[in-house]
Amino acid sequence: MKKRILQRISDSAVWRSIFRTGIPDTDLKRSMLMFHNFFLHIFPVKMKRHGLQFSYTFCLGGISCLLFIVLTITGILLMFHYTPSIERAYFDMQALALIFNGKILRNLHRWAAHGMVVTVFLHMVRVFYTRSYRPPREFNWVIGIGLLILTLALSYTGYLLPWDQLAYWGITVGTTIMTYTPFIGNYVRFFLLGADEVGHEALLRFYVVHCVELPLIIGALMAVHFWRVRKDGGISGLL
Amino acid sequence: MDKNQDKVFVKDPNKTYGLMEIVEGTSPMVEKAPEDTVDTFPHYIILLTICSLAVTFALLLISLFFDAPLEDLANPLITPNPGKAPWYFTGIQELIHYTNKPVIPAIIIPLLIIVWLILIPYIDRKPLTPFASLFNRIFIGGEKRRILIYLFTLFIFGALIFTIIGSLFRGENWSFVLPWK
Amino acid sequence: MDDKTPVEKKPISRRRLIAYAWIGAAAIVIGELIFGTFAFLWPRRKGTKVETVFIVGKVTDFKVGEVIPFRKERTFILRTEGGFLAMSAICPHLRCIVNWNEVLKKFECPCHGVKFNRNGEVLEGPPPRPLDLYKLQIVAGNVVVDRVSPIERRKFESSQVIKI
Numbered sequence: 398m399k400k401r402i403l404q405r406i407s408d409s410a411v412w413r414s415i416f417r418t419g420i421p422d423t424d425l426k427r428s429m430l431m432f433h434n435f436f437l438h439i440f441p442v443k444m445k446r447h448g449l450q451f452s453y454t455f456c457l458g459g460i461s462c463l464l465f466i467v468l469t470i471t472g473i474l475l476m477f478h479y480t481p482s483i484e485r486a487y488f489d490m491q492a493l494a495l496i497f498n499g500k501i502l503r504n505l506h507r508w509a510a511h512g513m514v515v516t517v518f519l520h521m522v523r524v525f526y527t528r529s530y531r532p533p534r535e536f537n538w539v540i541g542i543g544l545l546i547l548t549l550a551l552s553y554t555g556y557l558l559p560w561d562q563l564a565y566w567g568i569t570v571g572t573t574i575m576t577y578t579p580f581i582g583n584y585v586r587f588f589l590l591g592a593d594e595v596g597h598e599a600l601l602r603f604y605v606v607h608c609v610e611l612p613l614i615i616g617a618l619m620a621v622h623f624w625r626v627r628k629d630g631g632i633s634g635l636l
Numbered sequence: 637m638d639k640n641q642d643k644v645f646v647k648d649p650n651k652t653y654g655l656m657e658i659v660e661g662t663s664p665m666v667e668k669a670p671e672d673t674v675d676t677f678p679h680y681i682i683l684l685t686i687c688s689l690a691v692t693f694a695l696l697l698i699s700l701f702f703d704a705p706l707e708d709l710a711n712p713l714i715t716p717n718p719g720k721a722p723w724y725f726t727g728i729q730e731l732i733h734y735t736n737k738p739v740i741p742a743i744i745i746p747l748l749i750i751v752w753l754i755l756i757p758y759i760d761r762k763p764l765t766p767f768a769s770l771f772n773r774i775f776i777g778g779e780k781r782r783i784l785i786y787l788f789t790l791f792i793f794g795a796l797i798f799t800i801i802g803s804l805f806r807g808e809n810w811s812f813v814l815p816w817k
Numbered sequence: 818m819d820d821k822t823p824v825e826k827k828p829i830s831r832r833r834l835i836a837y838a839w840i841g842a843a844a845i846v847i848g849e850l851i852f853g854t855f856a857f858l859w860p861r862r863k864g865t866k867v868e869t870v871f872i873v874g875k876v877t878d879f880k881v882g883e884v885i886p887f888r889k890e891r892t893f894i895l896r897t898e899g900g901f902l903a904m905s906a907i908c909p910h911l912r913c914i915v916n917w918n919e920v921l922k923k924f925e926c927p928c929h930g931v932k933f934n935r936n937g938e939v940l941e942g943p944p945p946r947p948l949d950l951y952k953l954q955i956v957a958g959n960v961v962v963d964r965v966s967p968i969e970r971r972k973f974e975s976s977q978v979i980k981i
């Protein structure tokens with residue numbers, strides 16, 4: 398009886414207009430399910446069995462991606478209650494405690510950010526020890542390094558936004574380190590901060606970079622990264 | 637039954653192949669493909685769902701019980717003591733405090749590490765020329781890449797140790813403290 | 818194939834020329850876009866900033882050997898036997914704010930643990946130079962400091978002290 402109802406629904410014209418395939422009870426339909434769905438079609442229809450082995454990848458790349466998605470969702474929500482100005486930023490942060498779910502969202506965003514730095518780094522460590530960077534995967538390793546740097550940059554630019562003591566001095570020290578770059582140091586700092594000291598201009602710049610620029614770049618690079626994992630034949634073989 | 641089978645499995649003497657057996661199945665796939673593959677749906681999708689749910693759930697629990705820090709309003713006139721970088725940079729901060737040339741630990745060393753990391757896949761490959769072979773022996777350590785593994789492990793533990801010292805063992809005025817005291 | 822025909826023996830063919838022109842035009846446009854973006858994002862220097870000159874107090878208000886911090890101005894005033902010295906509280910290392918430790922008679926930086934002596938010279942720790950100086954003047958018995966541009970120095974010399 399239950400089966401019949403499911404069958405009826407999945408055979409209906411409306412369902413079919415959305416999902417094309419019915420209940421995936423044959424291998425053909427299972428393949429079609431993967432193939433005809435926009436979100437699933439980034440995965441291959443069939444995978445090598447050892448690629449699913451948890452102890453090989455520890456799902457670290459996937460977890461990094463998941464954390465990035467969590468960060469995007471919570472970040473967009475937080476943007477509704479945040480003003481990038483030195484008069485308001487800190488108090489907007491405090492006011493989150495008064496908003497329903499505000500604190501949870503902020504915590505999620507913060508801990509996911511720290512978690513992503515950890516998982517991306519560990520992912521690199523796993524790729525190194527399984528020697529998965531060998532041809533044809535050399536360039537995907539290079540893209541990965543880019544992703545690691547961008548992840549750190551994303552985390553660091555977000556660090557200024559609450560405009561508390563940690564933020565202010567973390568950014569002051571970090572950007573002063575840049576002034577020790579030979580020749581262009583002072584210009585780099587001036588350009589990043591938009592002024593000689595950390596202030597309103599710096600907050601605005603970091604806000605735009607953190608909320609728009611870096612997520613776009615990292616998203617595009619991640620797409621290339623995944624694309625190459627597939628084009629290179631999925632997860633590398635066991636050593 | 638026998639007669640039926642005979643009809644199906646007729647052998648054509650002109651052909652090198654023929655129908656051998658009929659097996660139960662939902663598709664024209666035999667038990668094992670040559671590459672040992674499985675269907676993404678459901679094998680992988682189930683894994684993906686479980687993994688995503690577990691991570692999201694763990695994250696939710698952490699966020700319920702631990703609040704993200706928010707210190708006092710930014711004040712350009714007072715530096716908190718100790719003034720620390722975010723934890724992933726405390727390793728560099730720890731290195732910086734040993735030298736009066738911040739350019740070395742803060743710019744040169746990270747840049748060199750990044751360049752080295754990028755080069756890893758380009759030097760760890762099958763050497764084709766004698767020169768490449770020498771290069772390989774110096775930086776990789778042959779087929780078993782002993783030297784490379786040694787260096788990478790050194791890098792990981794170095795980063796780990798300095799980060800831990802910087803974030804846990806440094807107190808007021810960056811003097812050495814024990815975190816449990 | 819074409820280069821064998823006599824027409825193609827000219828130094829540069831018309832096709833080549835046009836191709837170069839296209840490439841050149843594309844390079845100019847792209848260069849302009851990149852340069853334009855940078856120029857657009859380059860910060861504007863703000864004109865008149867906050868007041869940089871401040872009156873510290875009367876000469877007679879200070880005891881010899883005292884170091885007085887002025888938090889809001891991020892300045893330390895040192896009264897020596899001969900006169901005054903105005904030092905910036907911004908650490909010459911990575912711009913944290915230095916504190917004066919009255920007990921040890923040392924300046925301490927919370928960021929990387931440097932210690933300066935009372936004249937601003939590095940005792941231990943990473944900074945590359947002593948604390949920067951500000952211009953100090955004594956006008957009609959008042960000590961006046963101008964913070965417009967910090968003066969970097971290699972070491973303490975008695976000539977840096979402004980005589981009364």
Ligand code: HEM
Nearest residue numbers: 454457458459461462521529537538541542544545632633
């Ligand atoms: C935002 C950061 C990153 C994300 C979201 C990400 C995601 C992924 C995913 C989902 C995979 C599939 C296998 C797995 O889960 O382990 C993968 C594979 C791979 N990643 Fe990343 N990655 C990131 C950063 C990096 C970094 C930092 C490196 C190295 C420097 C790197 C190098 C590679 C390579 C070489 C592969 C192929 C591994 C193989 O075939 O076994 N990725 N990445």
Ligand code: FES
Nearest residue numbers: 908910911926929
């Ligand atoms: S900022 Fe003062 S010691 Fe580094």
